[in-house]
Amino acid sequence: MSLPAISETNHLPLSGFTKVISLLFEPTALLTQRIYDSRPFESYDDLLDCANKHIQDLSPLEQLEVVNAHPRIGENANNLSALSRAEQGIKSANEDTVLARWAKLNREYEDLYGFRFVVFVNGRSKEELFPIADSRIAHGNKSQELTTGLAEMVDIARDRARKLQATPACNSSPKI
Template sequence: MPNTNRPTISTHVLDTTRGEPAAGVAVTLWRLDGKEQVAQGTRETDADGRIAALGDGALTAGTYRLSFEVGAYYKKKGTAAFLQRATLDVEITDPNRRYHIPLLMSPFACSSLSEAEQIGVINAHPRIGDRPDKVSALSFREQGYDRDTTPPEVLRRLATLNEEYEQKFGFRFVVFVNRRSKEAIVPVLEARLRGTRDEERRTALREILAIAEDRLKQGEV
């Protein structure tokens, strides 16, 4: 068992496609020494998607690489993954402290962001039902503004729900519209208001990835 009291690198992997911790992801820690990389040990994420301590030896100052076996994880889940392996290179300047590296993972993309950075990504998306001049060209089409006949009372309801959502969770409501009408989104937003902040943060990130994957399939990115 690794000694988690010593300075180390830990990780937490979330499967944004399923909205749950990614258990059983193999992660290898390498130390980069010039053009060589020396394996420091391989671990698998636990039921909570965590590895408390990567590597078998003590940390020293220098560059390390984390390799996440994304494709193998999704293969076990019966899902074909476009992304097979995610690698992150990190610079350890103080070997006397602990370092934690979170990873958001899907079959198409991975991202290592702090919670504050995740909220920034979420808030970069337009509000559902916002004024057409406030959304991008892609969002304009995805939200159906080019064929919009939404009744004013539905737009007012969406505006109220968006405000309630942002007051409760501290970030914007994001959903993959997937060619649904704004009327159809109202009950979705109402239901998600009953969730917890952590659940909604994960759901929002999962929806963002779904939007990106759809745009990729449509050849729009």
């Protein structure tokens, strides 16, 4: 799987553009449409800068829609995109215990803030992320947490773009 050249992405119809954006972000029609309407882009970095600006300009309710499109850490692998599954793929010897703790942390976080916990996993195991979730539950506030979660989503998208642009293109482009 790789990203098409940005020049190609700039000329895709909305349906094809949506497939490309869905490789970078968990799909939301709202954000995709805003990015689509801002074309053309000089690079994927430019596209992601634009996406970040649009995210910041969304209403709080719209920001909730965007952050809640992101999967929960420890969610059933069948409910994850291929990229999320790979990013969350570092398994533990005691996976059942780890997943049970993530289910509890996700419930606590969502009960406290009203939206999903998002963190840039960046190759870390699910256990390594426990202290981050614990700290954000104990010390955050709703506004700051929403800002943090949205920033983490952009970091994830930047990492995906970097990896997908580095992937050899031999027959691995998404079918647009």
